[in-house]
Amino acid sequence: MPDTPLHDQSLSLDHQTFAALLATTENLLIIQDLDGVCMGLVKDPLTRVITSDYVRATNAFDQHFYVLTNGEHIGQRGVNHIVEKAFKDSSVPNYLPGLAAGGIQWQDREGAVSHPGVSEAELAFLQAVPDRIARQLHDFFQQYPEILESRILEECIAASVLDNKASPTANLNTFYAHLQDAPEVYVALQKNIKALIDRLLAEAQEKDLGDSFFVHYAPNLGQDSQGQELIWFAGPEGSGTTDFQFMVQGAIKEAGVLALLNRYIFNRTGTYPLGEGFNARQAPSDRNALLDLVKTNFDPDQMPTIIGVGDTVNSQVVEESGQIVVRRGGSDRNFLTLIQDIGGQFNTGNLTVYIDSSAGEVKNRKPLKLEGGTVIEGPCDPQDTEDPLQLNMAFPDGHLQYCKIFQQAAAARAAKTSA
Known part of the structure; x- marks a missing residue:
């Protein structure tokens, strides 16, 4: 589908077009999960590994890239510790900016951490x-x-x-x-x-x-x-x-999307659409209410193209008491769906990106099914034909494949900026 925009495609493998979009889109906001996305899924979080090349690549997207994870930045099992190990030859690692603990642990690129709204x-x-x-x-x-x-x-x-x-x-x-x-x-x-x-x-x-x-x-x-x-x-x-x-309570990734978008617009315009003190705990829990908050408070002319990246989306179609029931879950589902809905509302070409992490040590992910270089079955139940979430991009070979494309895009973006 060469003439179809990426945001209208489903589980596309056109990684070069994706890389070009990351490299050339000026008004861009990347919101990315961590485990299974830029690190392999492992049984023991203490054994997680991240590459310094990937972390350095995020610098090319400074103020255009944030993490959004249910894990944490700090502590023995925090991602900062993993980043520090990756930069063992350097006294000053680059930390990953964004929200952890579901959206209530904020960190800047220098590693300063706070918990907005938590008593x-x-x-x-x-x-x-x-x-x-x-x-x-x-x-x-x-x-x-x-x-x-x-x-x-x-x-x-x-x-x-x-x-x-x-x-x-x-x-x-x-x-x-x-x-x-x-x-x-x-x-x-x-x-x-x-x-x-x-x-x-x-x-x-x-x-x-x-x-609480x-x-x-x-x-x-x-x-x-x-x-x-x-x-x-x-x-x-x-x-x-x-x-x-x-x-x-309130630490849900979709609320974190609004907190990050609020910061992003401030960095570009000097104004917080939702107020300087806004945090994820102040956001409504209902996705439609979250979308209404964006529609009411954000200027369409300032809205970026948002790229949401995750690896945990699933669904099951089961029979209960003689009725067919669809159970849709996954810790990345709701934040990706909100990003999709915002893109539809503002016509900004937002993308949802799925990383297949099924090859990791943790065996609770359904692998993508490919045939002839095309994804023919996604991570959800094939009987679930009315899933509102459309995953635009797919990386069937997991986090290493995604990181390679991300680093390629970062190099091109950095070259474009310095030209």
Whole structure:
């Protein structure tokens, strides 16, 4: 489809046209996830690797590039630590600017971090969560003394308790790897950790923090009628939900899109369309309301072409009580859909870019299906024919393929700027 604009294509493999768009579009805003996008998916977050060449390439998009992740910048398992290791020969690494912890942990390129809109009482409650997760894991496996030897159990717990400052998480990837022959135990573990999360939410309520937190399941099966995310229990298709993230209410990626867009317009015009103090927690949770906020407050003439990049989008078509039900989920789905909708509203040619991370260590992604150099089946259920999200670009060979094209575009953009 050479004459069809990229934003009207579906799962295009025209990477050179994509690279040219990144290199030559002056009013450009890239909003990019991290795990599975510029780093391989791994069971233990401490083993993640990012290349210094990729990080340096982001400099070519200074003030046009931001990250948006449910992980964090800081801490032992934060991305900053990974970046610092990549720059071991340099005392001053380049940090990745943008929002972490779902949209409430801001970082600039120099590594200065803040938590806009988060109270000290909320941070104090979050600080106690990692120890609770560790105790829960120890207690659970006392019921199964023969399933894991003590050394492996301790290693799995150490890898599974993510002591993030603003999004403490139970990551069950390593447990899943060791429980392949006992799937019923792994599902019981998923249910046990869910019970802990529910108990933590109840305790927050008792401390007058009932509106402060929610749980993000990654990957998930969308939301129920009350807007709560649906856990995905393991089955023949894979591990299902592996990350149980205890998050600050309002820390959702689609709200982060507005916070980043607000900063981007300020950098270009000197004016914040949503106000200088706007943060993700002030944004509505409904995607239509978010789009209305953009329509009401942003000047169409100033709107950039937004490129949203992610790797976690899924759907399942199932039968429940004799009815066909479609469950659409994935932690990148909503922010990509909002970027798509903004592009449709303002006619800015926004793109949604999908990175196939199924080849990583974490086996809960459906691989793209190719035939004759064309993607013939995406990451979602082929029976889901009415998915509102259209993924424009695809990188079937994963993060290395994407990083190569990104670095190519960065070099061309830098050359154009210096010319």
